[in-house]
Amino acid sequence: MTIDQSKTTNKLLHGLTPENFALIGSHLQHRQFALDHYLVRSHQPITSVVFPESCIASRVIQSPVGKDVEVALIGFEGMTGTALIMGDDRTPLDSYIQSAGAGYVLPAWALVAALDKSRSLERYLLRYVQTLIIQASSTALINGMANAETRLARWLLMLHDRTTGANISTTHEFIAVMLAMRRPWVTETLHLLEGKHLIKTSRGSIRILNRAGLIAEAKGFYGLAETEYARIMTPPDPMPKVPLAYLAGQ
Incomplete structure (x- = not known):
């Protein structure tokens, strides 16, 4: 059954031209995803890609001692499996x-086949890859230069961007893994942000009370990736047109 593009809430799918959406629409399947479900496993062939709607995925790299560190967040603005x-x-x-929720699954072979047929689809998705590179670069910058409060403030803002409403479902343990912080530091940092009336914590959930205050707490480390996403993904096709005379060798 072909998905109705006008009803999709994933920004990448919604932003496709009708012609490019037609290349993949009949292969999309709507699914629910549980917490901790693996979408891509390292060093293994990618069998499908996911376009999140209400779910949120973490892209992580593993340290030599086996600890995961998050390098990118993927929500309704993006997709997984970009190596394809x-x-x-x-x-x-x-x-x-x-963060559990819904999304669309597309077989890897269907994406590759569509990319082979459409140069404009390839350019469009390559622009999204560029936004992921910028997000990962911003994460590397803040991890190397900022304190725990600033790092946590940015991370909460990024989650909030990909969540409907003010409540974020997460735990102290998960934050510790994603931000490569010790659990006691996470608890202390959350208490500091809560003491400033920026958030309200409860078991398994964090409520954003003052988004503007969190942005200030992020001290300029939040916003670059978000601004660049809007710039890169908003134009229908920023690639310069090649003159016909050039193609003819004149």
């Missing part, structure tokens, strides 16, 4: 669900 867009069939990174 780059011409590869696997990645050293894992992707798994950090």
Whole structure:
């Protein structure tokens, strides 16, 4: 059954031209994803990609001692399995669900076939890959230069961007893994942000009370990736047109 593009809430799917959506629409399947469900496993062939709607995925890299560290968040603005867009069939990174919810699954072969048929689809999805590179670069910057409060403030803002409503479902343990922080530091940092009336914590949930205050707490480390996403993904096709005379060798 072909998905109605006008009813999709995933921004990538919604932003496709009708012609490009037609290449993949009949292969999309709507599914629910549970917490911790793996979407991509490191060093293994990618069998499908996911376009999240209400679920949120973490892209993580594993340290030599086996600890995961998050390098990117993927919500309704994006997709998993982007190695396929780059011409590869696997990645050293894992992707798994950090917030349960719904999304669309597309077989890897269907995406590759569509990319082979449409240069404009390839360019469109490559622009999304560029936004992921910027997000990962911003994460590397803040991890190397900012304190725990600033890092946690940015991470909460990024989750909030991908969540409907003010409540974020997460745990102290999960935050510790994603931000490579010790559990006591997570608890202390959450208490500091709560003491500033920016958030309200409860078991398994964090409520955003003052988004503007969190942005200030992020001290300029939040916003670059988000602004660049809007710039890169908003134009229908920013690639320069090649003059016909050039194509004719004149």
